[in-house]
Amino acid sequence: xxxxxxxxxxxxxxxxxxxxxxxxxxxxxxxxxxxxxxxxxxxxxxxxxxxxxxxxxxxxxxxxxxxxxxxxxxxxxxxxxxxxxxxxxxxxxxxxxxxxxxxxxxxxxxxxxxxxxxxxxxxxxxxxxxxxxxxxxxxxxxxxxxxxxxxxxxxxxxxxxxxxxxxxxxxxxxxxxxxxxxxxxxxxxxxxxxxxxxxxxxxxxxxxxxxxxxxxxxxxxxxxxxxxxxxxxxxxxxxxxxxxxxxxxxxxxxxxxxxxxxxxxxxxxxxxxxxxxxxxxxxxxxxxxxxxxxxxxxxxxxxxxxxxxxxxxxxxxxxxxxxxxxxxxxxxxxxxxxxxxxxxxxxxxx
Amino acid sequence: xxxxxxxxxxxxxxxxxxxxxxxxxxxxxxxxxxxxxxxxxxxxxxxxxxxxxxxxxxxxxxxxxxxxxxxxxxxxxxxxxxxxxxxxxxxxxxxxxxxxxxxxxxxxxxxxxxxxxxxxxxxxxxxxxxxxxxxxxxxxxxxxxxxxxxxxxxxxxxxxxxxxxxxxxxxxxxxxxxxxxxxxxxxxxxxxxxxxxxxxxxxxxxxxxxxxxxxxxxxxxxxxxxxxxxxxxxxxxxxxxxxxxxxxxxxxxxxxxxxxxxxxxxxxxxxxxxxxxxxxxxxxxxxxxxxxxxxxxx
Numbered sequence: 001x002x003x004x005x006x007x008x009x010x011x012x013x014x015x016x017x018x019x020x021x022x023x024x025x026x027x028x029x030x031x032x033x034x035x036x037x038x039x040x041x042x043x044x045x046x047x048x049x050x051x052x053x054x055x056x057x058x059x060x061x062x063x064x065x066x067x068x069x070x071x072x073x074x075x076x077x078x079x080x081x082x083x084x085x086x087x088x089x090x091x092x093x094x095x096x097x098x099x100x101x102x103x104x105x106x107x108x109x110x111x112x113x114x115x116x117x118x119x120x121x122x123x124x125x126x127x128x129x130x131x132x133x134x135x136x137x138x139x140x141x142x143x144x145x146x147x148x149x150x151x152x153x154x155x156x157x158x159x160x161x162x163x164x165x166x167x168x169x170x171x172x173x174x175x176x177x178x179x180x181x182x183x184x185x186x187x188x189x190x191x192x193x194x195x196x197x198x199x200x201x202x203x204x205x206x207x208x209x210x211x212x213x214x215x216x217x218x219x220x221x222x223x224x225x226x227x228x229x230x231x232x233x234x235x236x237x238x239x240x241x242x243x244x245x246x247x248x249x250x251x252x253x254x255x256x257x258x259x260x261x262x263x264x265x266x267x268x269x270x271x272x273x274x275x276x277x278x279x280x281x282x283x284x285x286x287x288x289x290x291x292x293x294x295x296x297x298x299x300x301x302x303x304x305x306x307x308x309x310x311x312x313x314x315x316x317x318x319x320x321x322x323x324x325x326x327x328x329x330x331x332x333x334x335x336x337x338x339x340x341x342x343x344x345x346x347x348x349x350x
Numbered sequence: 351x352x353x354x355x356x357x358x359x360x361x362x363x364x365x366x367x368x369x370x371x372x373x374x375x376x377x378x379x380x381x382x383x384x385x386x387x388x389x390x391x392x393x394x395x396x397x398x399x400x401x402x403x404x405x406x407x408x409x410x411x412x413x414x415x416x417x418x419x420x421x422x423x424x425x426x427x428x429x430x431x432x433x434x435x436x437x438x439x440x441x442x443x444x445x446x447x448x449x450x451x452x453x454x455x456x457x458x459x460x461x462x463x464x465x466x467x468x469x470x471x472x473x474x475x476x477x478x479x480x481x482x483x484x485x486x487x488x489x490x491x492x493x494x495x496x497x498x499x500x501x502x503x504x505x506x507x508x509x510x511x512x513x514x515x516x517x518x519x520x521x522x523x524x525x526x527x528x529x530x531x532x533x534x535x536x537x538x539x540x541x542x543x544x545x546x547x548x549x550x551x552x553x554x555x556x557x558x559x560x561x562x563x564x565x566x567x568x569x570x571x572x573x574x575x576x577x578x579x580x581x582x583x584x585x586x587x588x589x590x591x592x593x594x595x596x597x598x599x600x601x602x603x604x605x606x607x608x609x610x611x612x613x614x615x616x617x618x619x620x621x622x623x624x625x626x627x628x629x630x631x632x633x634x635x636x637x638x639x640x641x642x643x644x645x646x647x648x
Contacts, residue, residue: 142622
């Protein structure tokens with residue numbers, strides 16, 4: 001990175017932090033919550049994009065990793081008194097009963113445990129390809145959910161956990177989001193990123209070039225799981241309650257929607273679409289409610305919002321397969337000269 | 351466990367297995383031709399059940415023998431419509447796009463169903479012929495438990511005959527072997543694919559109606575779990591192979607029932623059984639129990 005660019009990047013981040021201060025002063029708590037969700041969805045979208053977009057592994061197991069992260073952070077940060085209140089069916093396992101960690105180590109632990117799960121799951125299933133991989137990862141995410149529903153003394157089963165301390169604020173969510181963005185940018189620009197993209201384009205050719213396929217795939221999968229765990233932990237400590245049914249396939253689908261709309265394999269695209277989708281999901285709640293315009297009342301139809309989103313996704317898939325950004329990224333050159341986005345290798349259509 | 355209880359479980363397992371087998375065949379046929387997991391298959395199953403429900407509501411309980419076939423015919427066209435709208439435009443796209451499209455259309459159907467049918471569960475009407483209790487010795491079984499394997503077997507025989515003996519069936523086999531070569535032999539590939547979707551949907555519809563008769567509660571997301579499980583059944587048996595789908599369906603159905611019967615402590619893990627089975631099979635024999643080994647072309 002050239003020195004001028006570095007200065008520009010730092011200025012941009014500083015400006016953005018200033019903007020966050022401004023939002024914090026002017027927004028009410030509802031808007032702040034949406035802002036937090038934007039940051040969290042950026043993390044989740046980027047982590048899925050690393051696996052699906054940059055490495056070309058079609059994984060549908062994100063909800064499972066998020067569940068692991070959310071439960072880890074939740075159990076570590078909850079106060080012992082709160083735990084006693086939650087676990088009235090069966091007492092909690094002794095080694096967790098008295099634990100109360102600050103948020104940062106709990107967050108890291110959530111990522112690490114989730115990454116460990118990713119590693120354990122990834123090592124066997126990454127031998128599979130395409131749709132087999134998709135269905136196997138989906139299977140694992142369902143297994144995690146079923147296990148969490150049944151381990152009463154560890155996760156409180158189907159009752160879920162209530163009264164998680166609300167640690168997540170915009171500094172945590174957006175701090176983690178900015179860290180994730182920077183991490184991804186450096187990762188993708190570096191030699192590892194090039195290797196991952198080579199695997200995406202052509203596995204056999206990549207292997208012939210001396211790339212250890214299995215090692216890189218497992219690495220990408222584990223890192224994706226790490227950030228998914230962080231995202232899940234932030235989400236859990238933002239909402240204050242978690243239960244296994246939150247982490248159904250629909251959640252993975254929402255993140256997939258963000259990745260596809262933004263462009264599979266573009267960091268910029270994912271960031272933009274994460275913000276747009278999160279805000280739009282809230283804004284379109286209007287569709288579910290009855291609107292009274294004074295002279296005419298439009299009857300809202302509950303559930304219409306998700307129909308609109310599904311149709312939107314189908315239109316993008318059928319007509320704009322590249323999504324918002326394709327595989328292009330934002331650059332300062334484009335910003336100053338309007339010379340067009342930096343072109344990266346287009347995905348070969350077979 | 352007494353012998354009677356065991357027989358009861360066995361009958362339940364066989365009828366659940368037949369249901370899984372019937373739906374799994376639809377997956378396997380579509381996969382055999384397009385190399386695509388039809389994620390919307392479970393939702394087609396759900397639509398069929400709802401249409402049958404509304405048909406019976408409209409015509410009255412006595413006319414179920416009109417309402418059910420009408421629902422099946424509707425589903426045939428619905429399946430073809432899904433193929434036309436969501437899969438045909440992507441015929442030459444990378445597989446990942448088609449897979450996302452499959453997931454997308456599945457969610458679209460589910461969300462539309464929530465809007466149109468409402469999220470509140472509905473009770474499926476059961477004509478009395480399916481609801482009789484039959485006593486054999488000390489074992490008492492609801493008649494639908496008998497109907498399911500019989501209907502499945504009949505359809506299976508018809509389907510195998512259709513695929514192996516008719517000209518259209520031959521065209522289907524040709525398309526699944528080699529797409530381009532089939533086209534050069536003057537086979538209308540699009541038409542065959544559409545027909546395959548139609549047949550798969552008919553099987554899903556029959557399965558859905560029988561599912562409704564056995565588990566009479568309709569919700570818009572009812573297709574999700576059976577859909578995933580039947581896909582697993584198809585993979586376990588060896589995807590692309592109809593005998594494999596039937597075998598997988600029976601293994602899954604019997605396995606689930608027997609797991610709960612013999613190890614009641616694991617009842618909560620019933621839904622995980624299918625996924626554990628899937629992962630074990632994929633790791634030991636990725637092509638499934640009856641699948642042939644595919645070589646990778648460079």
